[in-house]
Amino acid sequence: AVLLGCGGVGRAVLRIATSGAETSAFSFLAVLDSSGGIICDGDVALVKAVLAHKEAGHSLASFTGHGKQGLPKDDVVAQIKAQSLKFAVIDTTAADTVEELVSFGASAVVLANKKPAADASAENYKKLVSAATFRHESTVGAGTPILATVRRLRAGLDNPTRIEGCMSGTLGFVCSGLDTGKPLSEVVREAKALGYTEPDPRDDLSGTDVQRKALILARSCGLDHLEMKDVPVEPLYPPSMGPENMDVDAFMANLGSLDTDMASRVAAAKERGEVLRYCGTVDVAAGKASVGLVAVKSDSPLGRLQGADNMFVIHSSIYAERPLVLQGAGAGNECTAIGVLADLKEVI
Amino acid sequence: AVLLGCGGVGRAVLRIATSGAETSAFSFLAVLDSSGGIICDGDVALVKAVLAHKEAGHSLASFTGHGKQGLPKDDVVAQIKAQSLKFAVIDTTAADTVEELVSFGASAVVLANKKPAADASAENYKKLVSAATFRHESTVGAGTPILATVRRLRAGLDNPTRIEGCMSGTLGFVCSGLDTGKPLSEVVREAKALGYTEPDPRDDLSGTDVQRKALILARSCGLDHLEMKDVPVEPLYPPSMGPENMDVDAFMANLGSLDTDMASRVAAAKERGEVLRYCGTVDVAAGKASVGLVAVKSDSPLGRLQGADNMFVIHSSIYAERPLVLQGAGAGNECTAIGVLADLKEVI
Numbered sequence: 001a002v003l004l005g006c007g008g009v010g011r012a013v014l015r016i017a018t019s020g021a022e023t024s025a026f027s028f029l030a031v032l033d034s035s036g037g038i039i040c041d042g043d044v045a046l047v048k049a050v051l052a053h054k055e056a057g058h059s060l061a062s063f064t065g066h067g068k069q070g071l072p073k074d075d076v077v078a079q080i081k082a083q084s085l086k087f088a089v090i091d092t093t094a095a096d097t098v099e100e101l102v103s104f105g106a107s108a109v110v111l112a113n114k115k116p117a118a119d120a121s122a123e124n125y126k127k128l129v130s131a132a133t134f135r136h137e138s139t140v141g142a143g144t145p146i147l148a149t150v151r152r153l154r155a156g157l158d159n160p161t162r163i164e165g166c167m168s169g170t171l172g173f174v175c176s177g178l179d180t181g182k183p184l185s186e187v188v189r190e191a192k193a194l195g196y197t198e199p200d201p202r203d204d205l206s207g208t209d210v211q212r213k214a215l216i217l218a219r220s221c222g223l224d225h226l227e228m229k230d231v232p233v234e235p236l237y238p239p240s241m242g243p244e245n246m247d248v249d250a251f252m253a254n255l256g257s258l259d260t261d262m263a264s265r266v267a268a269a270k271e272r273g274e275v276l277r278y279c280g281t282v283d284v285a286a287g288k289a290s291v292g293l294v295a296v297k298s299d300s301p302l303g304r305l306q307g308a309d310n311m312f313v314i315h316s317s318i319y320a321e322r323p324l325v326l327q328g329a330g331a332g333n334e335c336t337a338i339g340v341l342a343d344l345k346e347v348i
Numbered sequence: 349a350v351l352l353g354c355g356g357v358g359r360a361v362l363r364i365a366t367s368g369a370e371t372s373a374f375s376f377l378a379v380l381d382s383s384g385g386i387i388c389d390g391d392v393a394l395v396k397a398v399l400a401h402k403e404a405g406h407s408l409a410s411f412t413g414h415g416k417q418g419l420p421k422d423d424v425v426a427q428i429k430a431q432s433l434k435f436a437v438i439d440t441t442a443a444d445t446v447e448e449l450v451s452f453g454a455s456a457v458v459l460a461n462k463k464p465a466a467d468a469s470a471e472n473y474k475k476l477v478s479a480a481t482f483r484h485e486s487t488v489g490a491g492t493p494i495l496a497t498v499r500r501l502r503a504g505l506d507n508p509t510r511i512e513g514c515m516s517g518t519l520g521f522v523c524s525g526l527d528t529g530k531p532l533s534e535v536v537r538e539a540k541a542l543g544y545t546e547p548d549p550r551d552d553l554s555g556t557d558v559q560r561k562a563l564i565l566a567r568s569c570g571l572d573h574l575e576m577k578d579v580p581v582e583p584l585y586p587p588s589m590g591p592e593n594m595d596v597d598a599f600m601a602n603l604g605s606l607d608t609d610m611a612s613r614v615a616a617a618k619e620r621g622e623v624l625r626y627c628g629t630v631d632v633a634a635g636k637a638s639v640g641l642v643a644v645k646s647d648s649p650l651g652r653l654q655g656a657d658n659m660f661v662i663h664s665s666i667y668a669e670r671p672l673v674l675q676g677a678g679a680g681n682e683c684t685a686i687g688v689l690a691d692l693k694e695v696i
Contacts, residue, residue, distance in 0.1 A: 155693035
């Protein structure tokens with residue numbers, strides 16, 4: 001495989017793939033970061049040295065050792081193409097690079113990066129999916145095998161009709177806190193203090209990450225005409241408190257102004273025996289997807305979900321009354337890397 | 349594919365694979381039941397006619413139509429082998445036929461039948477697994493993708509360390525009933541009346557079915573040296589009430605004698621905030637598997653499980669503190685058939 005990106009997820013991929021092995025189940029032709037790349041030609045010792053170099057905080061352009069040195073990206077790509085090998089490209093970057101991914105001419109594409117699967121237009125998405133065998137498990141549920149399960153159901157000719165998912169650990173933590181009667185401002189401050197949110201909590205509270213995941217899930221269910229703009233999203237703060245109107249400190253200071261409204265929504269749900277969950281919903285039958293707070297029965301699988309785990313509830317013609325439910329960690333470099341390697345194993 | 353067995357699951361496989369289609373994603377070379385078989389050569393209309401013939405209660409030996417007629421099994425097998433095609437064999441029978449499965453010389457074997465995967469000796473099991481690409485999702489969780497998930501984790505180099513599973517809908521129903529304080533005899537009578545048990549409820553209460561599933565799961569985790577005798581099982585009735593000592597009516601009449609003991613176990617668990625669940629447990633690290641009633645925290649995933657759904661809780665080095673949890677229907681011809689077709693799609 002050719003690995004693009006050598007950040008937290010990319011390094012976990014290399015670490016797990018080469019752990020304790022002189023040989024490996026996975027062979028890396030090349031590893032690239034934003035500075036350049038190394039042709040590895042499947043040399044496990046070299047891959048380990050590249051990993052150590054990155055772990056030490058250096059860029060690949062400055063790598064020397066094992067008779068190899070960092071090369072400009074274009075040179076790496078040209079050398080790989082010249083070999084006319086069958087290989088997979090793994091994208092663990094945060095770049096929006098459908099054209100580049102397709103340009104490799106790889107026989108398979110494996111994504112941990114959500115952008116080529118979500119921010120890409122429907123047209124570019126279809127180009128990506130049709131150009132090579134396509135796997136992208138880790139873009140939605142990290143290691144929780146939601147896309148693999150959808151693929152199995154569709155392969156078995158039982159198309160999902162509706163999927164509801166809590167697919168943000170951060171917003172799961174927030175909703176669990178709201179369940180206990182805490183004010184929104186308090187649970188967001190808690191989540192921020194614990195490092196569960198991005199440095200600007202609005203990156204989570206905006207719902208954009210869930211919107212990306214819901215779109216990817218929708219496209220994997222066959223709704224490949226949908227674009228980000230077709231997936232309505234409910235941010236947990238008003239536009240007046242958005243990044244263009246105030247900085248993070250001001251946002252945190254103003255959070256309390258949202259407490260009363262949220263508390264009354266929580267209380268109204270509670271009266272009906274329900275709790276609020278921040279869900280991505282794919283209604284395959286109606287050809288739609290949406291993202292926002294929904295009230296679910298307290299004693300339903302989504303209602304019982306606590307903390308930062310992800311959960312997916314899958315309905316299909318056969319799983320109509322009793323849905324399939326998957327629950328697992330939704331984040332973490334290791335979980336994500338396992339999903340990437342499992343995908344890779346399927347396509348090599 | 350060549351389909352062995354044309355009972356509830358086998359017919360659901362044919363029905364779903366050919367539903368509404370003049371062409372099909374799946375091509376059937378031949379369909380066999382215990383009486384004989386039909387060479388179908390991928391003719392969808394013929395497969396539909398064979399299905400209708402079976403739905404009407406006839407055996408395949410008596411089939412005529414579409415220029416084909418029922419043949420003895422040996423003739424069907426000889427004709428398939430003479431074509432030297434690459435094909436998969438699907439076993440939906442209840443026969444114990446590892447040798448026969450291997451003898452087809454198929455490139456892949458897909459099982460809904462538990463016996464070749466469980467009752468087979470470790471040696472025969474290994475023969476089966478190594479002779480062809482092997483898939484057997486539906487032997488454990490019907491359509492719940494437990495084996496596919498284990499395979500993904502192992503492919504991603506994250507071996508499961510421990511799996512706990514409620515994998516009997518019948519015993520799940522019984523345990524849910526016990527939770528509410530009902531006597532064992534009452535919940536078993538209820539389950540029998542609703543048709544949730546086999547005609548002789550001891551076929552469920554013996555735990556043998558769960559023992560098979562736990563063994564298959566253990567073998568799929570790499571414990572392929574284990575045999576049925578290595579998996580201790582706790583039946584929910586004493587040997588004195590076994591089939592060799594009394595008939596079904598006598599067993600049902602005597603059920604009440606088990607109520608006091610069970611009620612005190614339920615009460616003892618409740619005092620600790622626990623409930624009883626009938627689990628198969630695979631301890632991969634210790635190389636062991638076992639089957640029986642275990643007490644689990646009421647607010648754990650297994651503790652919250654209600655009714656006849658299956659649930660699997662998977663721990664691995666990466667899913668250590670927060671396990672992966674899968675929940676879904678554990679039985680049903682359609683769910684089982686979807687699992688079979690999804691397996692088949694992966695290997696053809």
